[in-house]
Amino acid sequence: MRFVIAIVLFVVAAATVGYGLAQRTFLAGPSSVTHEVTVRGDAPLTLVEPASLHAHPGTQTVTIAGSKTVFLAAGRRNDVRAWIGTTSFADVGWSAKRLAFTQQSVTGQHRTAPSPAGSDLWVQESTGSTEITRKIDAPSDVALLVASNGKSAAPARISITWPLDNSAPWSTPLVIGGIGVLLLGLLAFIWALVHARRRRGPRRKTPRTPRNPRPPQLRRGADRKAIEAPQRGRRRSAALGLVAAGAASLLLAGCTSAVTPAVTASPTPVGPKLQPTAVTGPQLDHILDRAEHTVADADSARDATLLATRMDGPALALRSANYTIRGASADTPALPALPTGKVSIALPQQTKTWPRAVFAVVESATDAKAAPVGMMLVQNSPRENYKITYATTLELDVPAVAPATVGAQRQAADNKIGILRPDQLAEAYGDTLINGDKSKYADDFQATGDKLAAAIGAAYKASKKSSLPATATIVYTNTAGSGDTVAFGTNDSGQIVAVEDHDIETVKPTETGAAVNPSGQVKTLSGKSQSLKGITATYGLQLLFYVPPVSAKGKKIQLLGFAQGLIAASEVP
Numbered sequence: 001m002r003f004v005i006a007i008v009l010f011v012v013a014a015a016t017v018g019y020g021l022a023q024r025t026f027l028a029g030p031s032s033v034t035h036e037v038t039v040r041g042d043a044p045l046t047l048v049e050p051a052s053l054h055a056h057p058g059t060q061t062v063t064i065a066g067s068k069t070v071f072l073a074a075g076r077r078n079d080v081r082a083w084i085g086t087t088s089f090a091d092v093g094w095s096a097k098r099l100a101f102t103q104q105s106v107t108g109q110h111r112t113a114p115s116p117a118g119s120d121l122w123v124q125e126s127t128g129s130t131e132i133t134r135k136i137d138a139p140s141d142v143a144l145l146v147a148s149n150g151k152s153a154a155p156a157r158i159s160i161t162w163p164l165d166n167s168a169p170w171s172t173p174l175v176i177g178g179i180g181v182l183l184l185g186l187l188a189f190i191w192a193l194v195h196a197r198r199r200r201g202p203r204r205k206t207p208r209t210p211r212n213p214r215p216p217q218l219r220r221g222a223d224r225k226a227i228e229a230p231q232r233g234r235r236r237s238a239a240l241g242l243v244a245a246g247a248a249s250l251l252l253a254g255c256t257s258a259v260t261p262a263v264t265a266s267p268t269p270v271g272p273k274l275q276p277t278a279v280t281g282p283q284l285d286h287i288l289d290r291a292e293h294t295v296a297d298a299d300s301a302r303d304a305t306l307l308a309t310r311m312d313g314p315a316l317a318l319r320s321a322n323y324t325i326r327g328a329s330a331d332t333p334a335l336p337a338l339p340t341g342k343v344s345i346a347l348p349q350q351t352k353t354w355p356r357a358v359f360a361v362v363e364s365a366t367d368a369k370a371a372p373v374g375m376m377l378v379q380n381s382p383r384e385n386y387k388i389t390y391a392t393t394l395e396l397d398v399p400a401v402a403p404a405t406v407g408a409q410r411q412a413a414d415n416k417i418g419i420l421r422p423d424q425l426a427e428a429y430g431d432t433l434i435n436g437d438k439s440k441y442a443d444d445f446q447a448t449g450d451k452l453a454a455a456i457g458a459a460y461k462a463s464k465k466s467s468l469p470a471t472a473t474i475v476y477t478n479t480a481g482s483g484d485t486v487a488f489g490t491n492d493s494g495q496i497v498a499v500e501d502h503d504i505e506t507v508k509p510t511e512t513g514a515a516v517n518p519s520g521q522v523k524t525l526s527g528k529s530q531s532l533k534g535i536t537a538t539y540g541l542q543l544l545f546y547v548p549p550v551s552a553k554g555k556k557i558q559l560l561g562f563a564q565g566l567i568a569a570s571e572v573p
Contacts, residue, residue: 002192009185016178034161037092037101038066042153044112045089048144050077052094052101053136056162060138065131066155067148073116073125074136077143078276078352082382083121084145087113092158101158113150120287120385123280277348277407278356278379279386284346284404287377287386288362292338295319295388299334302327312378313389313483314500314542321525321540321567328524335565338391339373341365346404347488347496355380357410357486359496361398374398374544374561376486376498389483390498392544392561395451399546400491411487411495418495418547419444419557422487423480425545426501429559430478433457433503446556452541452564456503468507471514477504481540493549496560501541503564508534508572518569526569534572539564 033056039046053060064070073080086109093102117127123142126134136144147154279287291310298307302323308316318335325332345361356379364370376390402408413423420428420441428441436442436458447453454460465474481500488496507516509532518526518535526535542563548555 002188002195006185006189006192009181009188013178013182013185016174016181018178019174021175032161032163034159035099035101036157036159037103039090039092039103039154039156039158041090041105043088043090043105044147044150044152044154045084045087045116046146046154046158047080047084047089047091048146048158049091049093050138050141050143052092053138053142053144053160054140055094055096055099055160058162058164060136061133061161062136062144063131063133063159063161064146064155064157066157067152068129069148069152070128070130070132070155071115071117071125071145071147071149072127072132072134073119073122073145073147074138074142075122075145076141076276076280078141079121079382080143080145082354083116083119084108084113085382086110090154113147114383115150116145116147118290118385119383120279120283120290120379121382123282123286274406275350275352275409277405278351278358279348281346281404284343284348284358284360287358288343288360288375289340291377291386291388292340295338299337310385310387311389312387314481314540315388315391315563317567318540318542318563318565322565325521325524325566329521332521332524336393338362338375338388339364339370344372345398345401347401348404348407349410349488350407351410354382356386357488358386359401359486359488359498361394371395371561374498376544378484378486389486390500390542390544390563392498392542392563394544394561396449396546396558396560398496398560399494401488401496402491408488411489413485413487415487415495417493417549418497419550419552419555420547422485422495422497422499422547425485425497425547425557426480426499426541426543427478429543429545429557430480430501430503430541434461434476434478444557446558450559452543452559452562456539456564461505464505471509471511472507472516473510475506475508477506478502479504483542487547490546492552494552495547497545497547499543499545501543502567503539503541504536505539506534506536506572521566522569525566526571528571531571536570536572537566538568540567 035055062072064072075083088108088111089106091104091106093104094100095102116122117125119125122145124134124136126132136142138144146158294310295307298304298310299319304320304323307319307323311319322332322335326334339362341363342365343360344363345359347359349357358377360375360377361372362375363372371393374390374392374394375388377386378389379386411417411422414421429445432439432441432445433453433456438458450457461476468474479502481502483498483500486498490496507518509516513532515530515532516534517530518528518537522535522537523529526537528535543559544561546558546560548557
């Protein structure tokens with residue numbers, strides 16, 4: 001019997017180790033699965049639908065080939081389709097029934113498109129020659145755009161590979177367990193050998209003589225007790241069993257009575273479905289990185305044309321004017337460079353359409369003491385890139401806003417949920433800069449912490465007016481700039497609002513024959529060293545406000561940040 005046990009253990013060990021090794025070899029199966037498609041036609045663009053990317057689970061390895069130049073971009077399906085617009089394209093989908101790619105030709109109004117390279121809509125993009133292979137861990141809403149250069153036919157050959165799990169997690173435990181059983185088999189075999197050798201040895205022990213049987217000498221009473229004792233034991237066991245059963249029944253009954261009856265839950269009310277955010281976190285990082293580097297290159301070369309590819313509105317006007325002034329006067333300092341550090345606040349607009357806006361606060365990567373910069377970026381159409389329209393140095397902390405993954409709706413410029421309408425802020429604040437406490441809007445704005453008012457407000461303007469000679473006079477006016485008003489909601493129902501204001505000063509001679517002699521940047525930008533008519537100088541103010549809701553009693557509008565500088569100067573007509 002001992003040899004049989006050893007043999008069984010040997011057989012089990014051999015089967016276990018063999019099966020464990022087989023899982024890693026010929027039973028392992030393929031490590032990946034690949035599907036391919038050759039796109040028909042000569043469309044300049046190909047859209048690979050999200051369903052095609054998720055035909056199998058796992059990270060996708062995409063290979064594109066078939067043209068001299070190969071371009072591949074990954075972006076949210078809505079964004080990719082918006083960029084394609086009215087251009088003809090091939091649509092590659094997935095058939096779960098046939099387990100194969102499908103394709104459909106979509107004819108549009110245009111047969112060509114601009115080059116898709118460098119668009120801010122892409123989360124990831126690659127360009128190569130003849131063939132490229134890229135690994136993409138695509139979320140469920142991401143699609144691919146395949147192109148050559150927008151003019152030629154898109155690459156025709158597309159293949160996607162997904163990994164398969166052939167790791168055989170039980171292989172190692174089976175092999176180790178088999179080795180353990182083998183060792184047990186060896187021990188059993190040795191034990192069987194030792195036992196067999198002992199049985200073959202001499203037996204010299206003298207057998208014992210059996211004892212004579214003794215007659216039973218039981219008393220009648222003892223005999224009755226011996227017979228009756230088991231009966232009482234059985235009765236006692238039965239009684240204990242009944243008691244235990246009763247106790248268990250009572251326990252179960254008590255537990256059952258304590259259970260709350262099942263209640264059908266009422267359906268959870270579903271609120272309005274949120275719109276997707278204008279950009280994702282990785283997208284915003286790429287956008288800011290490209291914009292900051294482009295602006296830095298434009299600053300270095302004083303290239304307003306290059307600057308216009310990444311700036312617009314008030315931000316472009318201020319920087320372009322600075323380029324002009326610096327070109328004529330080497331003493332004029334450059335405007336501060338845009339920071340390239342961490343994005344501490346990202347608030348994208350909730351929208352599927354265009355134009356789109358994003359508010360971001362960026363900190364300096366090199367100077368921990370430098371004030372962060374609040375930027376407002378706007379994308380006017382799918383094929384345009386985001387441009388910085390406002391870049392303000394922050395003086396106060398920005399109120400709490402929604403997380404970047406949720407975003408916020410862009411508020412209408414004429415909404416009435418705040419103390420003042422957003423489209424009223426520029427002129428109202430400009431009036432306080434001119435008239436100070438006498439302004440009808442003075443009580444609406446918080447004076448504490450307002451560094452701009454301290455620098456160019458009513459006190460400064462009065463001092464400058466008194467310093468002019470008697471032969472000249474100065475008049476201050478203000479008007480809202482042409483920059484778009486951009487407003488986002490905050491968590492406390494307030495608003496963050498970016499507006500542009502023009503602070504205008506006009507100096508005229510008061511006597512016939514008297515002249516005005518401009519100096520500094522005004523002289524440089526106007527091109528006049530003397531004027532008998534007078535000089536008008538326009539200072540652009542980029543203003544970022546926090547506007548409390550109407551319901552917030554006792555709160556005032558705060559100037560969170562600003563940027564200001566001369567943007568125009570000319571002789572009075």
